[in-house]
Amino acid sequence: MVRNLAVEYQHGFTLYPTTPAQSRQLACTMTDKPTSSPNTVVGKPDATGIYRHGFGLKSAVQDEIVSDYHGPIVEQLRNNDYTLQVGSLRLVLAREFGFCYGVDKAVDFAYQTRRMFPERRVFLTTEIIHNPGVNRRMREMGIEFLHGQYANGTTLDQLRPDDVVILPAFGASVAEVEQLRQLGVTLVDTTCGSVVHVWKRVEKYAKDGFTAIIHGKYSHEETIGTSSRVTQYPGGRYLVVRDKAEADVVCNFIRGSVSAATISDKFSRATSEGFEPTRDLQRVGVANQTTMLSSESLEIADMLREAMIDRYGLDTVDDHFRNFDTICSATQERQDAVHAMGSQKPDLILVVGGFNSSNTTHLIEIAGHYAPAYHIEDASYLVSPTQIRHKRWNSAETEISENWLPTLPATIGFTAGASTPNKAVGEVIEKVMEFAGVLGPEF
Numbered sequence: 330m331v332r333n334l335a336v337e338y339q340h341g342f343t344l345y346p347t348t349p350a351q352s353r354q355l356a357c358t359m360t361d362k363p364t365s366s367p368n369t370v371v372g373k374p375d376a377t378g379i380y381r382h383g384f385g386l387k388s389a390v391q392d393e394i395v396s397d398y399h400g401p402i403v404e405q406l407r408n409n410d411y412t413l414q415v416g417s418l419r420l421v422l423a424r425e426f427g428f429c430y431g432v433d434k435a436v437d438f439a440y441q442t443r444r445m446f447p448e449r450r451v452f453l454t455t456e457i458i459h460n461p462g463v464n465r466r467m468r469e470m471g472i473e474f475l476h477g478q479y480a481n482g483t484t485l486d487q488l489r490p491d492d493v494v495i496l497p498a499f500g501a502s503v504a505e506v507e508q509l510r511q512l513g514v515t516l517v518d519t520t521c522g523s524v525v526h527v528w529k530r531v532e533k534y535a536k537d538g539f540t541a542i543i544h545g546k547y548s549h550e551e552t553i554g555t556s557s558r559v560t561q562y563p564g565g566r567y568l569v570v571r572d573k574a575e576a577d578v579v580c581n582f583i584r585g586s587v588s589a590a591t592i593s594d595k596f597s598r599a600t601s602e603g604f605e606p607t608r609d610l611q612r613v614g615v616a617n618q619t620t621m622l623s624s625e626s627l628e629i630a631d632m633l634r635e636a637m638i639d640r641y642g643l644d645t646v647d648d649h650f651r652n653f654d655t656i657c658s659a660t661q662e663r664q665d666a667v668h669a670m671g672s673q674k675p676d677l678i679l680v681v682g683g684f685n686s687s688n689t690t691h692l693i694e695i696a697g698h699y700a701p702a703y704h705i706e707d708a709s710y711l712v713s714p715t716q717i718r719h720k721r722w723n724s725a726e727t728e729i730s731e732n733w734l735p736t737l738p739a740t741i742g743f744t745a746g747a748s749t750p751n752k753a754v755g756e757v758i759e760k761v762m763e764f765a766g767v768l769g770p771e772f
């Protein structure tokens with residue numbers, strides 16, 4: 330059934346999944362699986378000249394990837410039903426954590442690209458994923474960055490036709506891809522299939538005359554790429570809402586209690602060019618950045634639907650509102666796993682991942698409901714048995730907290746965002762054991 334849905338979907342959206350679970354399953358089904366199309370042959374570019382399926386070097390780079398990112402202690406926990414009793418310390422690992430299928434693919438393609446073009450300059454448009462350790466490794470491999478915090482100052486007009494440019498897991502905007510194609514560089518696309526799934530959704534909205542309301546962060550690379558998709562179509566519009574509070578403002582505009590000027594002002598950086606609230610908020614379709622808090626995305630969709638019912642009536646709501654859950658399955662599974670781990674009542678939860686990683690930020694938000702929880706990027710943030718450097722999910726800065734390590738006996742839970750290597754998780758676990766005084770010779 331799911332396979333049929335995917336086929337229909339690829340041929341023009343004639344049949345839609347009807348439940349969020351089907352939607353996520355469809356995204357997985359589409360993701361990263363070569364089809365029989367001649368445009369998707371491994372090692373060959375597609376009809377647009379872009380390499381989207383690697384270079385057939387997966388097995389050649391596998392050992393290097395395992396050595397760079399895998400961690401034996403994590404495997405030990407996994408093999409022991411995700412828990413380990415070490416003296417009076419119980420370690421619990423979330424059942425879904427760390428690298429997702431999209432990140433696996435992006436990292437694999439980047440390594441394959443480096444191996445394929447050892448003599449050529451290789452660039453990433455921006456961070457391949459939001460993890461400092463992985464991006465550091467990219468630089469060590471001689472891959473430079475065009476934008477973002479790791480940029481080396483190379484501008485697009487300095488690129489040469491023999492350069493290679495990798496598009497990261499969250500994709501790139503339509504305009505940037507077109508610019509790179511015009512420059513004649515070799516393009517390697519690692520965009521996750523689940524992100525492409527969202528693109529197709531908002532494109533469909535634009536074609537049908539619906540404004541895409543995107544639950545996400547307007548400055549996040551994925552949302553920049555997604556929102557750019559609608560502008561390919563005449564009259565295509567978008568508005569990005571960060572959270573329920575922002576969605577509420579939009580709902581109140583739809584109901585008539587907030588002015589168009591307020592919308593234009595508040596969302597000036599989060600709307601398509603020429604956005605006119607009165608014209609562009611009559612028919613809306615909701616989509617999400619794939620890594621948002623899924624419960625909030627569902628609530629936002631409900632809020633907008635209710636507002637449309639209040640404005641236009643239940644009978645015609647389908648003419649004014651559409652929704653499609655585009656949270657990816659990996660994000661959903663990691664969030665569900667934190668809830669499950671939280672029900673084991675740990676004394677502390679450590680969430681490992683890049684501070685700019687959206688999905689990691691949501692894991693810490695959830696973890697905080699169950700136990701004292703700290704978001705750290707790696708083991709170096711465990712400063713001492715009494716001090717931890719961490720970042721709160723709703724804060725821009727890191728801070729030091731005291732007395733973070735619970736008194737033994739204790740249970741400590743661990744999880745990690747979809748862009749966090751197992752090795753980083755393992756190093757955190759080892760440091761915790763060391764500070765707790767339970768790191769024995771077997772480790």
Ligand code: SF4
Binds near residue numbers: 523619658659
């Ligand atoms: S978090 Fe989801 S959308 Fe992002 S790369 Fe992973 S699987 Fe793809």
